[in-house]
Amino acid sequence: MEKREEAKEVVEEEEQVVNPWEVSAKDGGKIDYDKLIDKFGCQRLDDSLIQRVQRLTNRPAHVFLRRGVFFAHRDFNDILDAYEKGQKFYLYTGRGPSSEALHLGHLIPFMFTKYLQDAFKVPLVIQLTDDEKCMWKNLSVEESQRLARENAKDIIACGFDVSKTFIFSDFDYVGGAFYKNMVKVAKCVTYNNVISAYFTSTGASYVKRLLTYYAMRFVFQVVGIFGFTGEDHIGKVSFPPVQAVPSFPSSFPHLFSGNDNIRCLIPCAIDQDPYFRMTRDVAPRIGYHKPALIESSFFPALQGENGKMSASDPNSAIYVTDSAKEIKNKINRYAFSSGQDSIELHRKYGANLEVDIPFKYLGFFLDDDAELELSREEYGSGRMLTGEVKKRLTEVLTDIVERHRRARALVTDEMVDAFMAVRPLPNMFN
Amino acid sequence: MEKREEAKEVVEEEEQVVNPWEVSAKDGGKIDYDKLIDKFGCQRLDDSLIQRVQRLTNRPAHVFLRRGVFFAHRDFNDILDAYEKGQKFYLYTGRGPSSEALHLGHLIPFMFTKYLQDAFKVPLVIQLTDDEKCMWKNLSVEESQRLARENAKDIIACGFDVSKTFIFSDFDYVGGAFYKNMVKVAKCVTYNNVISAYFTSTGASYVKRLLTYYAMRFVFQVVGIFGFTGEDHIGKVSFPPVQAVPSFPSSFPHLFSGNDNIRCLIPCAIDQDPYFRMTRDVAPRIGYHKPALIESSFFPALQGENGKMSASDPNSAIYVTDSAKEIKNKINRYAFSSGQDSIELHRKYGANLEVDIPFKYLGFFLDDDAELELSREEYGSGRMLTGEVKKRLTEVLTDIVERHRRARALVTDEMVDAFMAVRPLPNMFN
Numbered sequence: 001m002e003k004r005e006e007a008k009e010v011v012e013e014e015e016q017v018v019n020p021w022e023v024s025a026k027d028g029g030k031i032d033y034d035k036l037i038d039k040f041g042c043q044r045l046d047d048s049l050i051q052r053v054q055r056l057t058n059r060p061a062h063v064f065l066r067r068g069v070f071f072a073h074r075d076f077n078d079i080l081d082a083y084e085k086g087q088k089f090y091l092y093t094g095r096g097p098s099s100e101a102l103h104l105g106h107l108i109p110f111m112f113t114k115y116l117q118d119a120f121k122v123p124l125v126i127q128l129t130d131d132e133k134c135m136w137k138n139l140s141v142e143e144s145q146r147l148a149r150e151n152a153k154d155i156i157a158c159g160f161d162v163s164k165t166f167i168f169s170d171f172d173y174v175g176g177a178f179y180k181n182m183v184k185v186a187k188c189v190t191y192n193n194v195i196s197a198y199f200t201s202t203g204a205s206y207v208k209r210l211l212t213y214y215a216m217r218f219v220f221q222v223v224g225i226f227g228f229t230g231e232d233h234i235g236k237v238s239f240p241p242v243q244a245v246p247s248f249p250s251s252f253p254h255l256f257s258g259n260d261n262i263r264c265l266i267p268c269a270i271d272q273d274p275y276f277r278m279t280r281d282v283a284p285r286i287g288y289h290k291p292a293l294i295e296s297s298f299f300p301a302l303q304g305e306n307g308k309m310s311a312s313d314p315n316s317a318i319y320v321t322d323s324a325k326e327i328k329n330k331i332n333r334y335a336f337s338s339g340q341d342s343i344e345l346h347r348k349y350g351a352n353l354e355v356d357i358p359f360k361y362l363g364f365f366l367d368d369d370a371e372l373e374l375s376r377e378e379y380g381s382g383r384m385l386t387g388e389v390k391k392r393l394t395e396v397l398t399d400i401v402e403r404h405r406r407a408r409a410l411v412t413d414e415m416v417d418a419f420m421a422v423r424p425l426p427n428m429f430n
Numbered sequence: 431m432e433k434r435e436e437a438k439e440v441v442e443e444e445e446q447v448v449n450p451w452e453v454s455a456k457d458g459g460k461i462d463y464d465k466l467i468d469k470f471g472c473q474r475l476d477d478s479l480i481q482r483v484q485r486l487t488n489r490p491a492h493v494f495l496r497r498g499v500f501f502a503h504r505d506f507n508d509i510l511d512a513y514e515k516g517q518k519f520y521l522y523t524g525r526g527p528s529s530e531a532l533h534l535g536h537l538i539p540f541m542f543t544k545y546l547q548d549a550f551k552v553p554l555v556i557q558l559t560d561d562e563k564c565m566w567k568n569l570s571v572e573e574s575q576r577l578a579r580e581n582a583k584d585i586i587a588c589g590f591d592v593s594k595t596f597i598f599s600d601f602d603y604v605g606g607a608f609y610k611n612m613v614k615v616a617k618c619v620t621y622n623n624v625i626s627a628y629f630t631s632t633g634a635s636y637v638k639r640l641l642t643y644y645a646m647r648f649v650f651q652v653v654g655i656f657g658f659t660g661e662d663h664i665g666k667v668s669f670p671p672v673q674a675v676p677s678f679p680s681s682f683p684h685l686f687s688g689n690d691n692i693r694c695l696i697p698c699a700i701d702q703d704p705y706f707r708m709t710r711d712v713a714p715r716i717g718y719h720k721p722a723l724i725e726s727s728f729f730p731a732l733q734g735e736n737g738k739m740s741a742s743d744p745n746s747a748i749y750v751t752d753s754a755k756e757i758k759n760k761i762n763r764y765a766f767s768s769g770q771d772s773i774e775l776h777r778k779y780g781a782n783l784e785v786d787i788p789f790k791y792l793g794f795f796l797d798d799d800a801e802l803e804l805s806r807e808e809y810g811s812g813r814m815l816t817g818e819v820k821k822r823l824t825e826v827l828t829d830i831v832e833r834h835r836r837a838r839a840l841v842t843d844e845m846v847d848a849f850m851a852v853r854p855l856p857n858m859f860n
Contacts, residue, residue, distance in 0.1 A: 178681045179605055185675055185716070186671040237668070244615045248611050250607060
């Protein structure tokens with residue numbers, strides 16, 4: 001294991017790493033999203049596309065579009081072309097239920113997806129990858145399913161329309177009792193086990209075994225294929241297809257039977273791009289449209305903008321379960337501010353808005369464009385103080401969290417059952 | 431690919447290879463089953479165990495037991511201990527539906543399983559691994575499911591009791607439309623794709639890519655892990671758990687709900703042992719009994735006893751679809767006989783019963799012990815001629831094939847549906 005850590009560090013020195021299992025910027029700085037677009041080969045979501053969305057949906061673009069939170073896409077224009085011609089599409093997003101409490105970063109794709117559903121009046125499938133978390137986080141099947149249901153309540157609280165939305169747990173929807181046992185078994189078999197099993201049945205020479213073992217170690221140490229190593233179990237490699245298949249309408253016969261050619265649009269954070277690059281490569285080979293993507297940047301941690309927020313440090317994020325007092329404390333104590341050391345210096349030099357977390361957060365959640373522009377000028381020039389920006393941010397976030405909490409309190413188990421029932425959605429396009 | 435062939439040949443020179451994807455004896459000779467038992471670590475099915483089966487079931491042991499066709503086991507004595515105490519068990523066997531017509535070798539596990547079901551009065555689950563064949567043989571999902579149903583008819587024709595037997599297709603039972611798409615996706619992604627995808631998101635140096643690529647090639651060329659190489663798709667590694675899970679009663683909630691601790695006995699050919707070694711390693715870690723195994727040797731090809739029969743050479747086997755005339759021709763023309771070059775020499779030296787295929791086949795299918803012993807003496811000493819043995823074998827096999835054909839003609843689609851219905855089996859232990 002130690003050697004592998006070294007190998008990873010070498011990679012980090014070379015370049016930023018963004019994939020579903022690791023997000024780290026070069027030299028601990030900021031993620032370079034322009035470079036990411038180049039490397040991944042996706043497209044920038046430019047202003048003309050945003051204007052087109054407003055025109056087609058007859059409503060202002062969501063704040064996450066206007067502010068560039070969702071900043072990249074793949075074939076989103078094809079979706080809009082089809083929509084303009086009266087053709088339908090559906091939305092697919094998901095969540096890996098690894099923890100009970102969600103933070104604001106977790107809510108971003110759902111807030112945005114809710115806007116897309118309302119604006120385009122389209123059906124939505126939400127995948128809860130309880131199987132993934134059972135395999136990666138070493139949760140029991142039961143615990144990951146419990147977390148999936150808890151997370152479903154937070155998702156439902158975002159305001160999705162039950163007549164257009166199907167939420168499913170992989171464990172329940174993919175294959176019931178049988179699939180649960182499959183995953184349990186897979187979790188017990190490592191690649192090294194597989195290699196040993198092969199040697200037992202062929203009886204290769206000692207030298208050959210040793211060479212193979214070290215070649216395998218080398219491969220896994222360097223590449224850490226799709227997030228796993230030789231010590232990892234074989235279940236993990238079966239997961240990418242599970243995340244891929246909701247992109248294909250025939251996976252949901254109760255929703256899209258007879259509508260097998262309908263297009264799919266996936267709102268997600270850009271770290272999920274490797275899964276969907278694979279999916280898009282595969283799609284035409286098995287007779288489907290490539291799913292379109294609309295991809296967000298990462299919501300920064302309170303401590304600053306290098307990487308994602310971390311569940312292991314509760315002070316790195318605002319949780320939807322935080323009280324007003326906790327929100328105020330976290331913002332005041334932990335939100336990385338670019339304000340100068342003294343009021344005098346701040347008045348003279350102003351804030352560095354490129355790295356200032358309170359201002360960045362306002363950019364995500366303050367809907368009023370005029371007020372944000374005013375803050376940009378006033379705070380950037382030093383006329384507005386960090387304390388004032390933090391106070392305004394506290395108000396904005398407290399309001400969002402309070403509204404979420406009230407909505408979630410109204411989500412009953414029966415509502416979860418209703419969203420998760422395997423059923424047709426008769427009016428999903430109205 | 432060429433290099434890999436070489437690597438395989440080296441392994442063959444070293445030792446015999448027996449696994450689900452390859453069976454080959456050392457230097458093209460016979461499989462050494464004693465060595466196999468040692469290497470795999472299973473136990474020989476000895477005479478005292480056979481006597482015990484007769485005593486417990488109150489009926490003569492099946493010809494495949496008496497003649498050592500089923501010659502090895504794992505924990506079969508534990509099954510008998512439990513049975514003696516009045517505890518229940520269930521049987522699990524299966525078939526990979528890769529071809530429409532079955533040959534006699536395919537029927538052997540089913541004939542034996544039918545005997546076990548009747549003798550012990552126990553339920554049986556039969557897995558049709560249409561997903562496996564779709565992945566390995568590059569069949570479409572639809573074609574492999576069609577073959578599964580056709581094969582189910584042959585299996586049902588062996589006389590299984592519908593009130594105690596559940597036959598299932600992996601594609602239908604594991605997860606419906608969703609799982610079918612999963613397998614389709616998995617079939618499109620090779621390990622090499624996965625490595626490339628990883629490099630795209632990390633940007634490793636050219637030298638590192640090259641080294642990794644060659645290390646990977648080396649690993650796959652040498653070990654061909656669980657039957658696949660770097661050029662193979664990732665779906666294949668998800669299959670071993672699929673073959674493992676019918677060993678666990680909770681995989682079948684409609685059969686064994688509340689009976690989660692019931693034991694499982696698996697009759698199979700010994701080439702399946704690697705799957706079930708893995709399964710047995712895993713079982714206690716996820717709270718189940720290790721499944722017991724009762725394992726057969728291979729039914730030899732007409733041309734001689736080195737390896738299995740081959741679907742690509744129709745003259746290597748007797749098919750259940752062969753006419754009486756075809757059976758007679760195949761036995762007379764292709765069955766490898768150890769008789770001497772002339773009648774005179776044969777009378778003098780006798781037949782070599784160790785390699786004589788007509789006599790071996792009689793050993794599998796001639797139920798009358800006294801007649802077989804007589805043939806052994808007469809043919810081995812040279813008093814009986816090859817032509818006479820072949821004539822008797824033709825009678826025996828024609829009878830078996832004719833009976834199978836008549837039984838299969840009576841199997842309707844409704845009967846297949848009945849066996850494959852997901853349902854409880856209320857009287858499965860009576």
